[in-house]
Amino acid sequence: MKLELNKLTKRFSAKTAVEDMNITINSGVYGLLGANGAGKTTLMRMICGVLAPSSGSITLNGADIAEMGEQYRDLLGYLPQNFGYYPDFTAEEFLLYVAALKGIPPRNAKLKANDLLQTVALSDVARKKIRTFSGGMKQRLGIAQSMLNDPRIVVLDEPTAGLDPKERVRFRNLISDLAKDKIIILSTHIVSDVEYIADQILVMKKGRLLMTGTVEELTSSMENCVWNCLVPAREADSWNDKYCISNLKHEGNHLELRIVSKERPLPDAVPVAPTLEDLYLYYFQDESPAKPLKGVSL
Incomplete structure (x- = not known):
């Protein structure tokens, strides 16, 4: 699987949020690193098809994702920085609701939801209301909903913001377990979140790709x-x-x-x-x- 960004640019009036981005992304974990305002969220929203680029393109195995439409979205799992949920839903109800929106048959949805709740260590609170959850539990539920359709491309925007160190370690271990044969793009400004799990680091600054490489390659510079x-x-x-x-x-x-x-x-x-x-x-x-x-x- 190969995701290619070709001269990707996004402008908002007089501001250029992402400028002339060129990169090829293969299977593995990619840490997107940059300060607040670097353009990370804009880039990820374009990768997810939420925003259309001002110029340039994104292709998956040579096909433009805009032309792929639903076929591309079926391969995609997305956790935005602030994902929406209904506080009076239980964790299980929420996953079944999201599964229905994604068109997953009820029988498959039930099995998948239970499996994911176990994966993210929430099976013991599956029938508790989300409003009773801690920030870390909500983030783990967000990861579970992003994985319901067994996506090949997973995009996670600042998934550890506000989590305590113990929750961040749990999150990193979870991502490492889920990374097999997938493209996982993880955006953060918390360096330790990507230092130990990312196969490649993408460093963004002021809308541009500053550098790419493994942790060892970047630190050797x-x-x-x-x-x-x-x-x-x-x-x-x-x-x-x-x-x-x-x-x-x-x-x-x-x-x-x-x-x-x-x-x-x-x-x-x-x-x-x-x-x-x-x-x-x-x-x-x-x-x-x-x-x-x-x-x-x-």
């Missing part, structure tokens, strides 16, 4: 750009103004800083192995003004 150094705690703010700091910890009256910079910040700064979070912070440090370092007493 940051070799000798991440440093550990020790500075006096009273100088914390000046270092924060001057450099991109990805981590810090107290060492007596000093701070050990992890700095992302193409230049060695101090003669005795030690190069360290870069991570995907280092890369993200380096390329998106201009998305918001520098902030004071938290937890630093001067």
